[in-house]
Amino acid sequence: MKPKHINVGDRFVTPKHLAYIVLARFDDNRYLIQFDESGSVQQVTSFAITHSNIRDYSMDKYKGVGFAFGTLEDPVITRTDAFKQWTSILQRCYGNRRKAYCNVCVNIQWLDFRKFETWYNNEVKPYRDNPENKNIVFVIDKDLFSESGNREYSESNCCVLPQPINSALKNVRWLNGRVLGLTNAKVKTLRNLISQYKPLLSPRVVNQLEKIITNINNQQ
Numbered sequence: 001m002k003p004k005h006i007n008v009g010d011r012f013v014t015p016k017h018l019a020y021i022v023l024a025r026f027d028d029n030r031y032l033i034q035f036d037e038s039g040s041v042q043q044v045t046s047f048a049i050t051h052s053n054i055r056d057y058s059m060d061k062y063k064g065v066g067f068a069f070g071t072l073e074d075p076v077i078t079r080t081d082a083f084k085q086w087t088s089i090l091q092r093c094y095g096n097r098r099k100a101y102c103n104v105c106v107n108i109q110w111l112d113f114r115k116f117e118t119w120y121n122n123e124v125k126p127y128r129d130n131p132e133n134k135n136i137v138f139v140i141d142k143d144l145f146s147e148s149g150n151r152e153y154s155e156s157n158c159c160v161l162p163q164p165i166n167s168a169l170k171n172v173r174w175l176n177g178r179v180l181g182l183t184n185a186k187v188k189t190l191r192n193l194i195s196q197y198k199p200l201l202s203p204r205v206v207n208q209l210e211k212i213i214t215n216i217n218n219q220q
Contacts, residue, residue, distance in 0.1 A: 006031060006049055014052045022049075023072075032075055035059075041070040043077045057113070062087055063094035065106070068113035081124070082117040085140055086110075089153050104142075107154035123160040126200045133200065137163040144169065144208055159205050165193050172212070179215045187213060 006022060013019045024032040029046040033054070040058035048054055057068040057076055066086065070076035077083065089110075092101045110116040120140075127133045141161045142153050150157050161169075168190045171181040182190070194201075194209050201209075 006046060012049065012052075012054075014054050018054060018056055020054065020056075032072075034072075038069070040068075041072050041075040043070075043075050043079075063090045065094055066090045066111050066113060076113070080117075081138070082120045083113065085120060085138070086113050086116045089140055093153065104151050105153070107152055109155070110153060119155050120160065123202075126202070127162075130200075139163050139166040141166055141169070143173070144205065146174065159202070161205070162193075162197055162200075165190070165197065165209075168193055177215075179212050182212065 008022055008025055010022045011019065019036040020033045022031050022033055023041070030043055031046065031049060032041060032043055034041045035056045038056055038058045040056055042057070044054060061067050068076045089106060093104050093106050124138055127136055138160050140153070140158055142150050142158045144159055144161070145157060168186055173180050190209065190213060194206065198206060
């Protein structure tokens with residue numbers, strides 16, 4: 001039976017026998033709940049509660065591999081950018097795989113959402129520190145630093161790029177020390193984008209982007 005009213009202290013059990021207690025209510029009809037079995041704390045919507053659309057990500061692994069454990073001080077919040085990016089890369093690798101993601105995996109460290117979240121929030125901090133950048137769309141890129149074909153999402157392989165830069169690099173790849181797929185028009189676009197976003201990009205990303213352009217210039 002679906003709950004019609006939600007109060008702090010209420011206990012519910014989903015049709016899948018997932019028991020939890022409501023710990024707190026926020027102004028935007030979101031609630032803090034704690035699961036009986038795992039002890040994990042998660043923020044959910046009133047809709048999720050009333051429609052029994054509740055999932056304990058600490059036990060019910062996303063795509064069978066990813067897990068997220070929350071505490072009172074740091075609950076799992078599924079509407080954050082970090083959580084959405086995390087589930088996106090897990091979907092690419094372990095969901096309905098497209099041909100481009102065959103044999104691509106996520107590093108074991110990143111199967112733990114908290115470890116991915118820490119990395120992601122550090123990566124986007126230079127952007128988020130300035131309110132003027134709030135509308136920038138980010139993409140997790142695993143190919144920028146791959147000069148030999150990267151098949152894993154991990155901290156050492158990946159970076160966060162603004163969507164326009166990621167789009168400009170579409171179909172660009174390394175082969176035998178040469179950059180392929182980067183036309184003169186794309187080089188011009190990439191130069192403009194580097195200039196536009198350079199104050200926000202990490203030195204590591206800037207150096208690699210400039211390395212790609214230098215490689216193209218040397219080939220001409």
